Amino acid sequence: MRRMLLPLLLSLGLAAPAAAQTGITLRAISPGFIYNAGLIDLAAGFTAQTGIKTTAHPEGMTQMVPDAENGNPSADLVFLPNNLMDKLEADKAIVPGSRIAIGRVNIGLAIHKGDPIPDISTVDKLAAVLKAADSVMYSNPKGGSMEAGIIDNMLNSRPELAGIKRKISTNGEGGQAVARGDGQMALQLICEIINHPDALSNAGPLPEELHAWIDGSAAVLARSTHPKEAAQFLKYITQPGTYSLWLGKGLVRAND
Amino acid sequence: MKKFLLSALFAIGLAVPACAQGITLRVITPAVTANAGLRDLAMGFEKQHGIKVDIVTLNMAKMADELKTGTPAADVVFLPYSLMDQVQANVASGSRINIGRVRIGLAIHKGDPIPDISTVDKLAAVLKAADSVMYSNPKSGSMEAGIIDNMLNSHPEFAGVKRKISMNGEGGQAVARGEGQMALQLICEIVNHSDVLANAGPVPDSLHAWLDVASAVSARAPHPREAAQFLQYATQPGTYSLWLGKGLERTQD
Numbered sequence: 001m002r003r004m005l006l007p008l009l010l011s012l013g014l015a016a017p018a019a020a021q022t023g024i025t026l027r028a029i030s031p032g033f034i035y036n037a038g039l040i041d042l043a044a045g046f047t048a049q050t051g052i053k054t055t056a057h058p059e060g061m062t063q064m065v066p067d068a069e070n071g072n073p074s075a076d077l078v079f080l081p082n083n084l085m086d087k088l089e090a091d092k093a094i095v096p097g098s099r100i101a102i103g104r105v106n107i108g109l110a111i112h113k114g115d116p117i118p119d120i121s122t123v124d125k126l127a128a129v130l131k132a133a134d135s136v137m138y139s140n141p142k143g144g145s146m147e148a149g150i151i152d153n154m155l156n157s158r159p160e161l162a163g164i165k166r167k168i169s170t171n172g173e174g175g176q177a178v179a180r181g182d183g184q185m186a187l188q189l190i191c192e193i194i195n196h197p198d199a200l201s202n203a204g205p206l207p208e209e210l211h212a213w214i215d216g217s218a219a220v221l222a223r224s225t226h227p228k229e230a231a232q233f234l235k236y237i238t239q240p241g242t243y244s245l246w247l248g249k250g251l252v253r254a255n256d
Numbered sequence: 257m258k259k260f261l262l263s264a265l266f267a268i269g270l271a272v273p274a275c276a277q278g279i280t281l282r283v284i285t286p287a288v289t290a291n292a293g294l295r296d297l298a299m300g301f302e303k304q305h306g307i308k309v310d311i312v313t314l315n316m317a318k319m320a321d322e323l324k325t326g327t328p329a330a331d332v333v334f335l336p337y338s339l340m341d342q343v344q345a346n347v348a349s350g351s352r353i354n355i356g357r358v359r360i361g362l363a364i365h366k367g368d369p370i371p372d373i374s375t376v377d378k379l380a381a382v383l384k385a386a387d388s389v390m391y392s393n394p395k396s397g398s399m400e401a402g403i404i405d406n407m408l409n410s411h412p413e414f415a416g417v418k419r420k421i422s423m424n425g426e427g428g429q430a431v432a433r434g435e436g437q438m439a440l441q442l443i444c445e446i447v448n449h450s451d452v453l454a455n456a457g458p459v460p461d462s463l464h465a466w467l468d469v470a471s472a473v474s475a476r477a478p479h480p481r482e483a484a485q486f487l488q489y490a491t492q493p494g495t496y497s498l499w500l501g502k503g504l505e506r507t508q509d
Contacts, residue, residue: 038497045497179451198432198451241494244293244300245501 030079037191037251062144094219101254106205191250292444317397347472444503
């Protein structure tokens with residue numbers, strides 16, 4: 001080994017970055033579905049390799065657009081579901097041409113680790129599994145969670161899913177609640193199931209016809225004080241070799 | 257988003273690969289690399305190239321024999337440098353790639369205060385104050401456990417540490433189960449229990465407590481071209497963050 005990049009990431013409890021410090025700190029704001037799907041590790045890798053410190057900040061979905069447009073300190077980068085990014089773009093709040101598709105996180109079914117993996121490959125099979133459960137948890141739609149809204153709408157609009165014993169988590173995500181033993185299973189974004197590997201297993205994504213997913217994009221904000229470095233970060237996190245990282249965290253990269 | 261590769265990985269409970277070509281690569285590895293990103297890279301490779309990759313995790317003591325005579329023959333091998341140096345005749349010429357370094361860290365219960373272990377004296381003080389310091393069983397053939405055992409034996413600063421060998425899996429896993437207060441453990445095997453463990457950091461550099469790992473295509477590989485393709489995939493520049501996030505510092509060649 002000729003040389004090591006010795007820095008270890010703060011999040012890993014390791015050492016200080018080896019790349020020369022630039023004095024620049026990029027601020028990226030993101031909803032949980034991208035924050036939990038690889039953004040933290042990519043920010044740490046970018047910091048270690050370039051010396052440009054990059055901090056990722058998770059925010060509730062309802063705060064995202066106001067913070068992107070008016071937050072203080074201003075962010076350099078924003079990650080959003082496509083529909084909200086459309087609004088930012090219409091508001092001219094992002095740098096023209098900087099928007100890039102990141103990918104899709106599907107909603108899956110979280111079960112206790114060690115429980116048999118049920119077959120949820122069709123809507124009828126999923127419905128049978130959910131109906132047989134003592135409780136099917138999910139996050140609180142009233143909290144402004146887009147994911148919870150998608151799940152709530154799906155359960156309300158599909159007659160096959162009537163009769164399920166639903167249970168809203170009043171303390172964090174549905175998956176976290178199941179991990180604590182508050183319920184038998186949970187409908188949850190896959191990136192928020194597989195980040196609890198000691199407690200949860202993912203029974204798989206819901207059938208495609210339910211359209212239970214969130215597609216996300218990223219862009220450099222027009223208010224960014226470091227637009228060149230922000231664009232560099234977006235290039236870094238979408239280079240081909242990052243595919244496995246995103247996928248391993250539950251996000252299927254957009255294929256432009 | 258113009259198009260999605262909709263299939264997802266078995267390991268994360270998603271769908272079937274998009275373009276299986278009927279080839280399965282057999283990759284033999286010790287736990288240090290299996291836990292430091294290799295599984296995710298295998299899934300990504302399978303999905304993007306349609307070539308299935310079986311990751312076979314073996315005890316360190318069995319690795320060389322498996323490479324030389326195992327059936328079915330492995331396509332790719334990951335090994336610590338010292339062992340890779342010993343099997344050069346059993347790997348394809350020119351195929352060796354140095355992967356990187358995984359350090360030994362200190363695993364503590366999540367939520368406990370993070371102690372300062374930045375010097376040997378500070379580490380020694382932290383370890384001595386603990387009710388128990390767990391680590392994996394050196395008698396199992398674990399190279400990591402051997403490094404830790406040797407470190408504790410050879411540095412007088414560590415005399416008096418209340419050691420406890422895990423008789424059921426890794427030291428970190430044992431701490432996660434509540435069998436001890438802290439554990440010396442490869443960092444890749446601390447950060448993969450993020451709900452229950454925190455990493456207090458690597459032990460100081462002067463202790464040389466790490467494993468450096470290399471990879472190569474087996475000389476007996478049934479699919480040498482695809483095996484080389486996999487190694488190229490797993491070491492392309494964009495994979496840096498994946499390895500690092502799992503606790504492995506990539507070699508900079």
